[in-house]
């Protein structure tokens with residue numbers, strides 16, 4: 268990608284606490300990129316409010332407004348291209364990425380998942396690990412491929428499940444860890460300028 272400032276778009280569906288952690292790191296100059304766009308497939312997602320607060324352009328539309336996922340992704344791709352996006356960062360984007368986007372951003376789509384992959388992929392990584400009774404779970408930053416949380420692992424952090432943890436306290440620990448590891452990993456990756 269060369270050494271120019273990377274243009275990043277963030278895709279998110281919900282609260283956006285990871286987006287917040289990332290944008291703070293960018294504002295502090297820790298990640299050498301400019302966040303050019305936040306997209307949400309949920310028009311009422313709180314992440315859009317966060318984008319507004321940080322004066323980051325944002326847009327939103329729903330898959331149900333299109334006749335197919337392909338058309339939805341084509342529109343998203345059109346916007347991303349218009350923005351000259353180099354890297355796509357998923358931050359709680361609750362959809363599988365289709366071929367349209369995967370092909371346009373080879374090894375350029377990054378996600379965070381709240382478990383130690385390949386254990387506990389899918390929508391309920393924290394709860395599934397808690398219910399299974401593992402003593403250690405964690406967080407994984409990985410490239411996105413066409414599978415569910417199957418892409419190449421970039422970084423992981425371990426979170427212990429203490430005997431007195433309940434689901435809520437575990438969720439808090441996981442999110443706290445995410446907010447450290449995601450910006451740090453993105454900084455390492457993006458600042459290398461590869």
Ligand code: GRF
Nearest residue numbers: 282283284285359379380381
């Ligand atoms: C995080 O737990 C992340 O690992 C998962 O979705 C959640 C998003 O949380 N992919 P937030 O919207 O960033 O607060």
